[in-house]
Amino acid sequence: MDTEKNELDFAARMRTAIEPARGVDDRGLRNAFASRLKQVAARPEVVPIEFDGRRIEVRRGGTLLGAAMKNGVRLMHVCGARTLCATCRVVVESGEENLTAMSATEKFSLRWHLSVSPRTRLACQARVNGPVEVEPVFPLCGELPGR
Incomplete structure (x- = not known):
């Protein structure tokens, strides 16, 4: 039973590490990056x-x-x-x-x-x-x- 609890704790810590921090809105940054990436890819020359x-x-x-x-x-x-x-x-x-x-x-x-x-x-x-x-x-x- 102790092993199962440790695994659940470990899974919960992994989820919090992977999830983005609350209160930080990086959607704008992601959109700007994606837009610039499309521009560069469209004009490789x-x-x-x-x-x-x-x-x-x-x-x-x-x-x-x-x-x-x-x-x-x-x-x-x-x-x-x-x-x-x-x-x-x-x-x-x-x-x-x-x-x-x-x-x-x-x-x-x-x-x-x-x-x-x-x-x-x-x-x-x-x-x-x-x-x-x-x-x-x-x-x-x-x-x-x-x-």
Whole structure:
């Protein structure tokens, strides 16, 4: 009889541990999470990134420069994205593994312009495969026309 009482006590403790705490309404949180999960699942080709402190979205495989221009973030690019001037240099704060590997041309351009840090990339060449945080080396002020 003692074993049966212990089992009933154990079952009651398990139920209270599994049940959500009374008075805490997490339905709103669950609904928000489910909604965001549906959005992400519906658009697997879109990657969120942080560019100069602003959260923007980029198409998977797109360049950092393209994402900046499309989202109204000003970034210098004197040569027109031809890997020549290195004015679109960015410092990768986090997520460098989510960028494509650096090409020989990009490495040459960065060395030529004395930017040999492994965290420095050209925004016109770095393609995004996942979330990253970057800061421009030469930031510009103001908004792009039409924004």
